[in-house]
Amino acid sequence: MVRSTFTFKELKKTNHREIKKLQDKKFKAFIRYQVWPNHPYYRRLFKEHDVDPYDITCIEDWEKYQIPLVKKVDYKDNLRQFVLNPSEVDGEDRPPAEIVKNMMSYSKAAGYDEQYKLLRNNGIKTKLRIGADAAMERIKDRLTYNYAPLQFWLSSGRASGLPAPVFLTRHDNDMLFKNCVKVGQMAVDPWIDEGWELVSMNLFPYAPHLGWHAVNLGLKQMSKFYVATSAGGAIPSAKLVEIAKSFHVNGFAGMPSYLRNRFFREMKDADYEAPEKVVLLLAGEKIYGPVVDDMVETLKNKGAKDVRVIGGYASSESKISFGVQCCYDGPYHNVSPLMLSFEFVRVNDDGSWEFVDENEPGHVTLFHLDGTGTIFEGFLLGDVASRHENGKCPLCGMDGPFFWDIGRQNDAQAQIDIMGLSEKKVKGATVNLTALRSDLLQLGEVEEVQVEIAKENMDDPYSMDVLNVYVAPNGPADANYNSLITEIKRITKNSTEVTPSVFIMPFEQLMEKAGGMKFMEISDVRPKPA
Numbered sequence: 001m002v003r004s005t006f007t008f009k010e011l012k013k014t015n016h017r018e019i020k021k022l023q024d025k026k027f028k029a030f031i032r033y034q035v036w037p038n039h040p041y042y043r044r045l046f047k048e049h050d051v052d053p054y055d056i057t058c059i060e061d062w063e064k065y066q067i068p069l070v071k072k073v074d075y076k077d078n079l080r081q082f083v084l085n086p087s088e089v090d091g092e093d094r095p096p097a098e099i100v101k102n103m104m105s106y107s108k109a110a111g112y113d114e115q116y117k118l119l120r121n122n123g124i125k126t127k128l129r130i131g132a133d134a135a136m137e138r139i140k141d142r143l144t145y146n147y148a149p150l151q152f153w154l155s156s157g158r159a160s161g162l163p164a165p166v167f168l169t170r171h172d173n174d175m176l177f178k179n180c181v182k183v184g185q186m187a188v189d190p191w192i193d194e195g196w197e198l199v200s201m202n203l204f205p206y207a208p209h210l211g212w213h214a215v216n217l218g219l220k221q222m223s224k225f226y227v228a229t230s231a232g233g234a235i236p237s238a239k240l241v242e243i244a245k246s247f248h249v250n251g252f253a254g255m256p257s258y259l260r261n262r263f264f265r266e267m268k269d270a271d272y273e274a275p276e277k278v279v280l281l282l283a284g285e286k287i288y289g290p291v292v293d294d295m296v297e298t299l300k301n302k303g304a305k306d307v308r309v310i311g312g313y314a315s316s317e318s319k320i321s322f323g324v325q326c327c328y329d330g331p332y333h334n335v336s337p338l339m340l341s342f343e344f345v346r347v348n349d350d351g352s353w354e355f356v357d358e359n360e361p362g363h364v365t366l367f368h369l370d371g372t373g374t375i376f377e378g379f380l381l382g383d384v385a386s387r388h389e390n391g392k393c394p395l396c397g398m399d400g401p402f403f404w405d406i407g408r409q410n411d412a413q414a415q416i417d418i419m420g421l422s423e424k425k426v427k428g429a430t431v432n433l434t435a436l437r438s439d440l441l442q443l444g445e446v447e448e449v450q451v452e453i454a455k456e457n458m459d460d461p462y463s464m465d466v467l468n469v470y471v472a473p474n475g476p477a478d479a480n481y482n483s484l485i486t487e488i489k490r491i492t493k494n495s496t497e498v499t500p501s502v503f504i505m506p507f508e509q510l511m512e513k514a515g516g517m518k519f520m521e522i523s524d525v526r527p528k529p530a
Contacts, residue, residue, distance in 0.1 A: 003111050004370065005178055005338050008185040015399040016390040019337050024058040026110055026338055026369040031056045031377075033106030034084060038147075039375055041070075041081035043090070059341055059367050062378050063355055069345065069365060069380045072155070075317075076164045083167055084372050086147055100139060103146070110370070118142060145170045146372050153210050155316040165208075166316045167373040175371060176320040179336040180218035183324045186335060187281050187310040188222070188251070196277055197224040201244055203254030203263060204284070206230030207497065210316050211284050215253045223251070231255070237262045241270045250275040255284040260291045261456075261464045264298045274302040283312035286406075288529045291462045292328065313406050315383075317376050318366055323403065326396035332385075333393065333402045341367045342403060344388050345380070361386050364406070432495075433522045439491055440469065445484045447507055448472040450514045452523045461527040467492065467500040470514070472507035 003022065006014060035042050036053040046053055051065050075082060086099045100119055107116035118138065125135035150173055152165035168176070188198055200223040204212040212230070219226050227247055229240055231254060240263060244252075252259065259282070278299050282292075296307045313323035313332050321340035323332035334342055344362025347353045356362035366379040386405035393402055433451050440449045450470040457463040469488055473481055485502045492500045505513070514520045 003338065005175065005336060007178075008182045008189075008335070011182065011335060011400070012398055016401060019400050020390070022338055023341055023369060027059055027341075027367065028057050029106060029109035030369055033102055033109060034372075035375065035377065037089065037094075037102045038084040038086045039082070040085065040088075041078055042377060044081075059343060060355070062367070063353070066352060067378060069347070069353055069378045070376060071380050072164075072382075075155075075376075075379070079164060082374050082376065083149065084147060084375055086143070099143065103143070115142065149373055152208060153213075153316040153319070154208050165374075166319060168319060169371075169373045171372050172320055175336075175339060176214060177217055177221075179320055179322060179339060180214040181221040182218075182335040183214075183312050183322050184218045184222045184251075184281065186324045186326060186333065187279050187308065189326075190308070191277060191279075196250075198222060198251045198279070199225045199227075199247055199249050199275075200251040200253065201227040201229060201240075201247075201249045203229055203231050203240070203252055203259060205255070205258070206233055210314055210319070211255075214314065214322070215281075219251075219253065231258050232262055238266045238270065241266045241272055245270070245272050248275055250277060251279040251281070253281040253283075256282045256287050256291045256295075257285060257462075257464055260294050260462065264295050267302065268298050272302050274299045274304040276304065277306045278304045278308070280307065280309045281312060282309065283314065287311045288462055290529065294462075311406075313383075315366075315381055317374075317379055317381070319368075319374070320371055323406070326393060326398060330395040331389070331393060331402040331404045332406055333396075333398055333400060337401055339368070339370045341369060342388075342401065343367055344385055344403065347380075358389050359387050362388070364403075436492060436495060437521055439495065440471070440488060443484070443487065443491075445473050445475065445481070446471055446488075447474045448510055450510060450521060450523060452525055454525050455527060458525075458527060461529045465526065467498050469500045469502045470510055471502060471504055472510040473504060477504055477506040477509075 031053050036046065037043075045051075045067065049065070049067060051067060055061065055065070086102065087094055100123060104116055104119045104123075107113070107119065119142065122135040122138045126132045126139070147169060149167040150170050152167045155164045155166050184198070184200075188196070198219075200219040202212065202215050202219055204215055206212050216228060225247060227243060227249060229235060229243070232240065235243070243249075244267075252263075254263070259280070280292075280295060292309050296309065299307050309328040311325045311328070311332065314321065318340055321334070321336040323334055323342060325332055334340075343365045344356050344360075345353050345365045346356050346360070346362055361384055364381045364383045364385060366376050366381065368375050368377060383406055385403040388401065388403035390401050392399045433453075437449050437451050440446055448471075452468040452470065454466050454468055455461065455463045456466050469492065471484070471488065473479070473484065481504050485504070488502050489499055492498060514523070
């Protein structure tokens, strides 16, 4: 029997062979009855590469037929083409009967038995004219539930500098509700049998990104009491520490850089007593040991006896699926493997690609197995895992797919080569540096630009990220460029959520700074952690 997802308890009891078998069944059904008929981009891609979607029976077939991987630069130029649309096929209206037929075929093959019965029974009533109007309305409601966009996350920037939306439907939202709680359950699992109860605080920045909303849905389901905040956005960090003290919060979720550099810095100087057991759920950027050590030390200095640190991993494009560590030194487990598969690839110099073996590093690549709204297959992210495995975890014993040492692609030029654009996390926001530089060069007063990521304290590799913009103006460098600086800050803030530091300098000086003939358009000068 095919199923939609596992509960956390079921996930702990299953094994990687059963998961793989179900993944292949779901992927086969998804490609045949959702992606092929309803996804404009992949339908065109299959035709261009002469691939019969009915020949695709497992994820490995994507490599077998060398179907091109999708990069963010491809997606940002084809946003509407990535949204499932059952009402059209090849630019023509699809007959309603065919829409329902495709949906019934998918429901039956993918294990959505109740949905299949609803469509079948109401279809029969419509055909026999037995309460036909009500029956048609029920079918319409189900189609709306499955396919009409409800909300969006923001992903990489478009060429215009605007963020690119990833759309979710009500079906996606329900899947997100089921899956996001498993991240938190993994984090607290060792303590639950002792009667420990979670009082949680969401310290992710509030924005239309996956992090805050997924944490919000998950913590609401599993907490005895839940404090929703926005990483100092509405309430200063010092006041958030006071709130944590008042409600005896024993679980904090947020981005490592904000927690270490703002929240726990305030906690050090506050009149605060930590609970005996504390959980830290970290996500959104690479997690460095010294950053974790600082936070754990602060909590223990404030009275905590046991601090459990867990890393989570997801992206706007993964939408409803997550990886999460079983412990701080452990790998990232896919807690929603029937929704999405994390695969790992090597991209060759000639443009070909291949899945890597388990002991090799590889670029994280997403394959959706379920969901509606925006859908990705073979979607290449900028992240690299040192290795991946299928089997029993050596630390927690959970049997399934997992991967190790996830980290952001650090070299800007390498990222441009692989991804088609350069993205970085700066102060928690994903910044499309390629698009930002392009936008700034459109300003009439700007002759050349270098975009640089640095640290607030360059002697501290774990301090907050900062964005510097070096500008050579079309005019004397000693003129008054206050209005230009203001405009550069406005554009950058609007498109990236980050206010930069802007430096005006002569063209020759900028050329020398940026490497002369080998001009570095985008420079990441952050000191590397030891």
